[in-house]
Amino acid sequence: MRISTVTMYEQSINSLNRQQGDFLKVGQQIATGRRVVNPSDDPQAASRAVAVSQAKAVTQQYADSRISARNTLAQTESVLNSVGDAITSAKTLLVQAASDTLSDADRQSVASELRGVYETLIGQANATDGNGRYLFGGYRDDAPPFARTESGDGRAAVINYQGDENSRAQRIDASREMSVTENGKTIFQSVPSGAGFVARAERDDGTRNEGSLTFTSGPSRVDPSAQGFGESLTLRFEADGDGFRLKVADPADPANDLYDEAYVPGGTVAVAGVSITLQGVPADGDQVQVRPANAPEANQDLFKSLKDAIDVLEMDQQGTAENRALFRNTINTVMRELDNNLDNVLTVRASVGARLNELDVVDSVAGNRMLNYEQTLSDLIDLDYAQAISEYSLRQVGLQAAQKAFVDIKSMSLFDYLR
Structure with missing residues (x-):
């Protein structure tokens, strides 16, 4: 069978292109560090890699959500710590004010200090999370949850809660939705069970x-x-x-x-x-x-307790026995209410701390899951450099041989055999 010069040229070029394509493919794999550069390289591995990548992306989204949740809970815990310190300060001032050795002027001075604690607590109750959202308003977080109504007679303002009674929740994992805030009613207008x-x-x-x-x-x-x-x-x-x-x-x-x-x-x-x-x-x-203490008709409002204390401290007690009795009874009542409020704040703070600990646990589990995803993804598409470099050298030799063969065939002519 006769083989034409055109056929030899075509076969040589095809061989040269094939060797060059294989050589470039290995070179691209080495450059990218991936065995599967295009889906056609390994359709099954590429399909599985897409599913693993999606699962990895979802896990990363939950990780970002946990960062946001941790920031909010950390701010809440910090505010609750300050609230607990303020209640303790108020109790200390009331113990001082209850002394029979103090005059009305002395109690006026204590009332001024207690009013400062009162204002501090109002500020803490209307704290924001740094993004303009109020921590303790529930889902109504676009306005201060606690509004003040001035009495107009120089007495402490009346504080009313204007938020809702829900806690803002955030999904931190596929199967876990966590409350990341507490509503103000739970913190400032409630008492723990068994109070x-x-x-x-x-x-x-x-x-x-x-x-x-x-x-x-x-x-x-x-x-x-x-x-x-x-x-x-x-x-x-x-x-x-x-x-x-x-x-x-x-x-x-x-x-x-x-x-x-x-x-x-x-x-x-x-x-x-x-x-x-x-x-x-x-x-x-x-x-x-x-x-x-938890009866509906009982006072559970921290701000009302402090307001009652400030009002009686500013009252003339030296005038009548009735005024002195009112002062003594109010101080005793407020002290018991502050004890309950402090216990409640500590209970809520413990709950916040437990959620922060849970975030650490979920982070640890998600971290292990992310490592598994990365290992699976690596097994599917990453390159074995030792094998790839060896194949790269082999393809290079094959390409050089094809080039040499093409050069030799191109130079062949019948005229070389004529004498």
């Missing part, structure tokens, strides 16, 4: 008592199994000849009394599993409200 009882010396309509009655200790739990335990109680004082009778209605049947005894100043009253020590002389109709 005990709080007493307030006031009548049903919220007006002050008219006598010099004070409670010097309690209320304390003494018998959780007693009838009426855990219910709100009203200790009523009714004139009885030259003295007074102390009555406590049954919460389950207000027409009947759980307690009906002659009042003895300085005595301890135990009713419905709760004891309280009373001192002083009441007026007819005076009352002491004893409520579970």
